[in-house]
Amino acid sequence: xxxxxCIKQVLNTMNVQIDHETGRLKRDGLxxxxxxxxxxxxxxxxxxxxxxxxxxxxITMGPPQAEVxxxxxxxxxxxxxxxxxxxAFSGAxxxxxxYTLSAAxxxxxxxxxxxxxxxxxxxxxxxxxxxxxxxxxxxxxxYVKKIESINDKTIKVERAMEDGxxxxxxxxxxLLTVAKEINSPxxxxxxxxxxxxxxxxxxxxxxxxxxxxxxxxxNGSPTQVMKIFVPQxxxxxxxxxxxxxxxxxxxxxxxxxxSLI
Amino acid sequence: xxxxxxxxxxxxxxxxxQCAMACSFGSISMVERFEHPKKFKLAxxxxxxxxxxxxxxxxxxxxSIEIKKDxxxxxxxxxxxxxxxxxxxxxxxxxxxxxxxxxxxxxRLSKKLxxxxxxxxxxxxxxxxxxxxxxxxxxxxxxxxxxxxxEFQDDIYTSVLTQLIKKEKPEIILMGATNIGRSFASRVAxxxxxxxxxxxxxxxxxxxxxxxxQTRPAxxxxxxxxxLTPYHRPQMCTVRHKVFxxxxxxxxxxxxxxxxxxxxxxxxxxTKFLGFIKDEGSSVNNNISDTDxxxxxxxxxxxxxxxxxxxxxxxxxxxxxxxxxxxxxxxWVSYSHQVGQTGKTVTPKVxxxxxxxxxxxxxxxxxxxDIIIAINKDASCPMMQIATYALEGDLYEIIPSIIKEIKSIxxx
Numbered sequence: 001x002x003x004x005x006c007i008k009q010v011l012n013t014m015n016v017q018i019d020h021e022t023g024r025l026k027r028d029g030l031x032x033x034x035x036x037x038x039x040x041x042x043x044x045x046x047x048x049x050x051x052x053x054x055x056x057x058x059i060t061m062g063p064p065q066a067e068v069x070x071x072x073x074x075x076x077x078x079x080x081x082x083x084x085x086x087x088a089f090s091g092a093x094x095x096x097x098x099y100t101l102s103a104a105x106x107x108x109x110x111x112x113x114x115x116x117x118x119x120x121x122x123x124x125x126x127x128x129x130x131x132x133x134x135x136x137x138x139x140x141x142x143y144v145k146k147i148e149s150i151n152d153k154t155i156k157v158e159r160a161m162e163d164g165x166x167x168x169x170x171x172x173x174x175l176l177t178v179a180k181e182i183n184s185p186x187x188x189x190x191x192x193x194x195x196x197x198x199x200x201x202x203x204x205x206x207x208x209x210x211x212x213x214x215x216x217x218x219n220g221s222p223t224q225v226m227k228i229f230v231p232q233x234x235x236x237x238x239x240x241x242x243x244x245x246x247x248x249x250x251x252x253x254x255x256x257x258x259s260l261i
Numbered sequence: 262x263x264x265x266x267x268x269x270x271x272x273x274x275x276x277x278x279q280c281a282m283a284c285s286f287g288s289i290s291m292v293e294r295f296e297h298p299k300k301f302k303l304a305x306x307x308x309x310x311x312x313x314x315x316x317x318x319x320x321x322x323x324x325s326i327e328i329k330k331d332x333x334x335x336x337x338x339x340x341x342x343x344x345x346x347x348x349x350x351x352x353x354x355x356x357x358x359x360x361x362x363x364x365x366x367x368x369r370l371s372k373k374l375x376x377x378x379x380x381x382x383x384x385x386x387x388x389x390x391x392x393x394x395x396x397x398x399x400x401x402x403x404x405x406x407x408x409x410x411x412e413f414q415d416d417i418y419t420s421v422l423t424q425l426i427k428k429e430k431p432e433i434i435l436m437g438a439t440n441i442g443r444s445f446a447s448r449v450a451x452x453x454x455x456x457x458x459x460x461x462x463x464x465x466x467x468x469x470x471x472x473x474x475q476t477r478p479a480x481x482x483x484x485x486x487x488x489l490t491p492y493h494r495p496q497m498c499t500v501r502h503k504v505f506x507x508x509x510x511x512x513x514x515x516x517x518x519x520x521x522x523x524x525x526x527x528x529x530x531x532t533k534f535l536g537f538i539k540d541e542g543s544s545v546n547n548n549i550s551d552t553d554x555x556x557x558x559x560x561x562x563x564x565x566x567x568x569x570x571x572x573x574x575x576x577x578x579x580x581x582x583x584x585x586x587x588x589x590x591x592x593w594v595s596y597s598h599q600v601g602q603t604g605k606t607v608t609p610k611v612x613x614x615x616x617x618x619x620x621x622x623x624x625x626x627x628x629x630x631d632i633i634i635a636i637n638k639d640a641s642c643p644m645m646q647i648a649t650y651a652l653e654g655d656l657y658e659i660i661p662s663i664i665k666e667i668k669s670i671x672x673x
Contacts, residue, residue: 011480036603063309091266091313094459098451121602122480125459127447130415134451139416139531142444156535161440162548163352166412167535174531180603181596218266218313219331222456222493225314226474228285231485234628234647239640241653248662251634251650252670258632260554260611261578261667 001054001152002111005045006101006132007038007073009066010122034069037117039076040178043185044147045115046077052150055079057108061089061100067201075188075196082108086205091218094123098131099220103211104204105136113155114175118143129177140175141168145182266329267313269304273325276302280317280326285484286310289317314486339471341430342494345371348422348436348446349380349394349402352413353537356390358502358551359437361397365508366464366500367435368398370473373466376432377401383421385411388518395516397508403429405521412534413441419448420528425521426453431495433473435464438499450497456490458498460606462629473498482625502550503608504629540597549598553610554580555630557600559623560587561616561637561656568594570660571615577667583607583627585617601626615656619644636660 012033034042045056058073060066061084070081084104092100105111114133119126126142133140145165146158152172159166160179188196206213214220238254240247255261276297281289281304288310291302304325306317318326347367350357364380371378379401380394391402405421418441426434426449436442438460450457458475462485465474472489473496479486490496549555556575558568568582575582584598600607602622612630617623619635619642627633628647635648636656645651652659 065309087265087308090308090311093456094447095451095454095456098447123459124478125447125457126443127450127457127459130444130447131451134419134448140444140448141415141532143440158538159440161352161537162550164537164539166537168414169533169535171531214331218328222454222490223458223488224330224491225312226487226489228312228314228316228479228484228486230285231478231482234633236646236651237649239645239651239653241640244654244658244662245666247652247654247659248666251652252663252666254650255611256670260632261670 001048001052001113003045003048003054003056004105004108004111004114005038005041005056005058005073005078006114006116006128007042007058007060007069008035008117008120009033009060009062009069010035010120032065032068034072035117035120035122037119037121037178037180039117039185040180040182041115041117042073042076042078043183044176044178045113046186047183048113048115048147048150049077054112057082059084059101059104059108061085061092061097061104064203067203070201071196071199072188074199075192076186077192081199081201083201083203084205084209085203086216088206088213088219089217091221092216093221093223094125094127094131095222096216096218096220098128098135099215100209100211101128102132102135104209105132107204107209112172114138114173116175116177118177118179126177129175133175136173136175138173138175139170140177141170142177143179144176145179147182265308267306267308267311267318268327268329269306270325270327271303273323274301274303275323275325276304277322278302278304279320279322280304283316283320285314285316286312337492337494339494342432344376344429344431344433345374345378346431346434346495347378347380347399348434348442349382349390349399350437350439350441351382351384351387351390352441354384354387354390356393357437357439358507359439359500360394361507362502362505363435363437363500364394364397364399366505368508370433370464370466373468374432374471379403379431381405381422381425383410383418385409391516391518395514396510396512398511399516401517401519403519403521405523407523407525409525409528409530412537414530414532414534415445415448416530416532417528419445419452421523422449423452424523426495432471434495434497436497436499438501442499446497446499453495455493455495455497456488458488458490461498461500462504464498464500472496478625482628483621501606501608549581549583549600549607550605552581554578554613555583555600555607555609555611555627556580556613556615557583557585557617557627558588558594558615559585559617560591561618562588562593563616565593567657570657574613574660574664577664578611580609580611583612585623614644614648615660617644618642619647
């Protein structure tokens with residue numbers, strides 16, 4: 001079974017800070033990491049391979065430095081890493097990103113399952129996975145929390161919903177976006193880390209994957225950023241300290257006054 | 262450089278540095294140009310940091326920054342696209358609450374655009390629901406009613422919605438950022454080849470261009486971005502539950518109901534729905550994204566038993582229990598309760614944060630709550646700084662006191 005895992009390098013937004021004086025993002029010293037949700041995608045790709053045999057190829061679109069996350073994926077069990085890097089890919093919104101990744105997957109050819117994390121932690125859109133499926137003209141299931149069974153032709157999965165889960169069967173090839181509940185990603189072994197260090201990362205540009213540069217990057221993006229601004233900081237209003245019973249009485253009174261109790 | 266999408270024109274740049282000051286991403290630096298006759302500095306854009314927001318382009322007084330976007334292929338006739346649509350999501354025959362919120366916002370937008378508000382309802386045996394949508398402000402309801410739509414499946418829902426969009430050409434489509442909305446909105450947008458903006462928190466219209474200004478949080482909620490879809494139609498976005506106020510019910514309103522004839526045979530379906538397994542919630546409301554009061558615990562709760570106390574407090578309000586990632590990782594409470602970047606985003610009327618320090622990855626999930634009450638021993642932690650009411654002290658002393666206080670008031 002040929003398994004493709006799409007991953008993204010993101011800034012570790014947990015540590016992102018804004019300089020409120022200048023309204024600027026403090027980027028210095030910020031680390032780039034694998035999108036946390038993609039860790040589950042890599043792990044699930046490797047687990048499918050362990051279950052039914054096959055090969056796991058990870059793909060990312062990004063600047064040359066994004067190579068690091070492909071090596072990390074190899075250390076965690078992927079067989080191969082493909083980096084899509086081209087100036088023509090920059091400034092892409094979710095539609096242009098979906099197009100570029102789908103063009104690369106088509107170019108690599110012969111795939112059975114594409115696995116993506118449910119969303120990226122920087123954009124939070126969850127749009128690229130289903131977008132890729134649409135452009136590849138294959139079905140997708142989002143928010144997969146468990147793969148119940150899989151064979152050459154079909155896959156049965158649990159799709160997490162707000163009120164429980166749906167059991168869905170799909171024909172292959174299929175694209176899955178996976179939720180956090182699906183697995184606990186493994187820690188890379190020393191041996192795998194050595195393999196990853198030596199692995200040759202394939203670097204492909206727009207011409208190599210046969211992508212139309214009018215559909216990639218900023219050109220291929222229907223959406224456009226009009227402006228960016230720093231949201232108003234929430235500021236605290238009242239502080240209470242001292243005897244717990246007095247604090248409790250005061251805050252309950254506030255809630256009563258606002259008729260929230 | 263000249264081949265990039267964004268370029269600084271060396272001959273026009275005077276090195277004033279305004280662009281570097283304006284860039285939120287610190288992607289522009291000013292470098293010395295000794296060869297320049299007037300020793301002007303030159304702005305250099307680091308393309309790895311640039312997000313192509315265009316701020317520098319707007320700031321530059323010397324027209325020395327160019328952004329090359331090839332718009333030649335977007336020659337669609339935008340005037341053909343009319344009306345605001347709300348996707349009236351239903352699941353198991355019940356209209357999602359977010360739909361009523363979208364109808365109130367959609368109404369405001371449609372008035373501004375002097376056009377009509379329509380709802381699109383896809384499902385099985387759901388015709389009766391159309392009056393609910395009309396009572397909440399829809400002037401027209403498109404109904405796609407067929408047994409094949411009994412359960413949500415991406416393939417068929419995408420096909421039927423795109424068919425309708427291509428035929429009716431709406432100008433704007435609002436969808437809920439629910440699991441269903443997030444699963445197939447992007448597929449629909451890709452098929453009709455238009456832009457989609459996720460999780461918008463405020464929406465406006467530029468009347469001159471009729472462009473839809475969609476504002477959403479970016480970079481983990483640290484900055485806000487206003488997004489346009491200037492050359493494509495329809496303009497699509499998703500909105501989370503509780504961002505907008507629910508439309509009021511006006512019984513007996515009149516509206517047009519359009520029964521859409523769908524040729525079911527044309528709908529390709531590559532998935533099969535096998536069943537639904539309902540989440541059995543406990544007596545305390547488990548659905549944190551759907552409640553007015555949340556009592557949430559973090560690392561400071563310290564133990565599994567502590568959540569019992571939080572549940573008691575939540576129970577008094579008929580609210581739900583939330584948690585920080587630290588509490589979930591410690592297995593004091595299950596993942597479905599997690600609020601924040603890797604959990605849920607919530608906007609209750611009251612959020613009571615007990616022993617949660619308030620790291621950004623937690624606060625992005627709850628800082629739109631109307632009132633935040635923080636209970637913490639550490640008065641200097643971020644949560645205590647943003648809280649409407651900051652209660653300094655031991656949660657194991659304060660919470661029982663609050664419970665006692667409320668009970669005594671209720672008895673009287």
